[in-house]
Amino acid sequence: xxxxxxxxxxxxxxxxxxxxxxxxxxxxxxxxxxxxxxxxxxxxxxxxxxxxxxxxxxxxxxxxxxxxxxxxxxxxxxxxxxxxxxxxxxxxxxxxxxxxxxxxxxxxxxxxxxxxxxxxxxxxxxxxxxxxxxxxxxxxxxxxxxxxxxxxxxxxxxxxxxxxxxxxxxxxxxxxxxxxxxxxxxxxxxxxxxxxxxxxxxxxxxxxxxxxxxxxxxxxxxxxxxxxxxxxxxxxxxxxxxxxxxxxxxxxxxxxxxxxxxxxxxxxxxxxxxxxxxxxxxxxxxxxxxxxxxxxxxxxxxxxxxxxxxxxxxxxxxxx
Ligand SMILES: Nc1ncnc2c1ncn2[C@@H]1O[C@H](COP(=O)(O)OP(=O)(O)OP(=O)(O)O)[C@@H](O)[C@H]1O
Numbered sequence: 001x002x003x004x005x006x007x008x009x010x011x012x013x014x015x016x017x018x019x020x021x022x023x024x025x026x027x028x029x030x031x032x033x034x035x036x037x038x039x040x041x042x043x044x045x046x047x048x049x050x051x052x053x054x055x056x057x058x059x060x061x062x063x064x065x066x067x068x069x070x071x072x073x074x075x076x077x078x079x080x081x082x083x084x085x086x087x088x089x090x091x092x093x094x095x096x097x098x099x100x101x102x103x104x105x106x107x108x109x110x111x112x113x114x115x116x117x118x119x120x121x122x123x124x125x126x127x128x129x130x131x132x133x134x135x136x137x138x139x140x141x142x143x144x145x146x147x148x149x150x151x152x153x154x155x156x157x158x159x160x161x162x163x164x165x166x167x168x169x170x171x172x173x174x175x176x177x178x179x180x181x182x183x184x185x186x187x188x189x190x191x192x193x194x195x196x197x198x199x200x201x202x203x204x205x206x207x208x209x210x211x212x213x214x215x216x217x218x219x220x221x222x223x224x225x226x227x228x229x230x231x232x233x234x235x236x237x238x239x240x241x242x243x244x245x246x247x248x249x250x251x252x253x254x255x256x257x258x259x260x261x262x263x264x265x266x267x268x269x270x271x272x273x274x275x276x277x278x279x280x281x282x283x284x285x286x287x288x289x290x291x292x293x294x295x296x297x298x299x300x301x302x303x304x305x306x307x308x309x310x311x312x313x314x315x316x317x318x319x320x
Contacts, residue, residue, distance in 0.1 A: 003030035004175055004207045005054065005092075010067035010077070012053050013278070020065060021278045023049050025231045027067070028305065031175065036201060036208040038218040038239075040254065041228035044275045047211045050228070051177045053077070054209075055094050056084035072174070090120045093168035097180040099160035102167075103152040109136075109163050110148030113170060120171045135166040140196060158189035165196060175207040182217070194221055215258040219243060224311070227251050230276050230286040233305055236313040247308070247319040249291045285317065293318050 012024040024046050031037050039047045052058045054069055056076065069076040072091065076084060088094075096102055104112060113132040117123050123131060129148075136144035139162040152160055161181060168176055178197065182190035198221055201208050210222060218225055218239060225242050227235040227250065235248040246252045256269035273290040276282055285303050288294040297317050305315040 001032040004033045005031040006070040008068040011065040012049055012062060013065055014061045023231050023278055027233055029226050029233055029236060031207050031209055033207055034205050035224060036210055036222045038222040038225045039211045039228060040218060040225060042275050045228040046231040047228055048179055051179050051211060055088055090171045091173055092175045093173040094177040095164045095168050095181050097183050099164045102164060105152055109150050113167055116167055116170045135170060139166045157185050158193060161193050177209045179211040234315045238311060241312055247314045248316050249293055250287050
């Protein structure tokens with residue numbers, strides 16, 4: 001399958017007293033056309049920063065120091081803010097964990113959706129209204145005409161996330177980035193929103209990059225997985241391979257700390273310690289202070305992300 005997005009040697013970070021502190025360190029991966037790719041890892045591993053780098057939405061103090069973000073043959077990392085504005089929202093759209101941070105509380109739902117269409121399409125006002133109603137019904141919002149006139153706070157969290165998905169779909173993007181889109185929702189609503197994303201993904205033949213810490217969500221909705229740790233990709237595999245045989249000790253730890261369906265009240269494994277701070281990265285393998293299999297080599301020398309066949313890559317000295 002052809003790739004739609006290629007991230008090459010991406011280094012992102014900030015300046016601290018004249019020293020560069022890397023938040024993302026040589027991140028490499030691709031998203032293939034029409035697939036759902038999961039990015040997983042504990043909080044602080046760099047998942048959101050990866051997404052924000054692609055979208056050109058990094059916080060002010062944080063910059064892309066080197067590397068490429070190639071989308072549709074263009075390097076987005078080299079575009080001006082104005083140029084990236086044309087890609088963002090049109091060719092690549094993003095939805096966030098908390099829809100209220102992206103929706104403006106003072107404008108109606110209809111108004112905000114129409115505005116996206118006004119910016120990115122040549123539709124006339126009456127055509128825009130029709131398209132907004134069509135989008136609202138497509139994402140399963142009952143009574144689209146009524147909701148058109150509603151303000152964000154008048155909707156439930158699940159409905160607001162549906163509005164965000166409608167907004168993301170407004171311009172038929174080629175790729176959707178969803179950053180923990182269901183974390184803030186009740187479990188039953190989570191499942192509905194995930195089902196909606198899957199339906200839309202196959203209907204629109206879009207690529208989806210799903211950022212999540214929930215391995216259950218990965219197993220149900222994704223085809224491939226990128227595991228991140230401390231700003232690096234440490235494992236990449238198909239969902240089947242990863243669940244059948246996780247290779248990196250960190251991935252194994254993540255699997256063991258995920259609750260399993262039907263196994264009541266089992267004692268969950270905990271990966272001791274925490275993700276290192278960017279100001280204090282361990283030498284050698286970044287995971288070694290938390291790894292039960294670490295040896296002197298792991299403390300001294302940094303492993304590279306190496307091909308292991310069958311589209312799999314692992315960054316570990318001790319997995320063959
Ligand atoms: N605005 C910011 N300014 C400086 N550093 C930041 C900022 N936001 C995040 N970071 C740092 O960047 C690193 C990666 O954070 P990021 O938000 O990408 O992690 P994440 O894996 O998405 O975590 P989460 O699941 O909590 O969103 C962390 O070390 C964090 O401290």
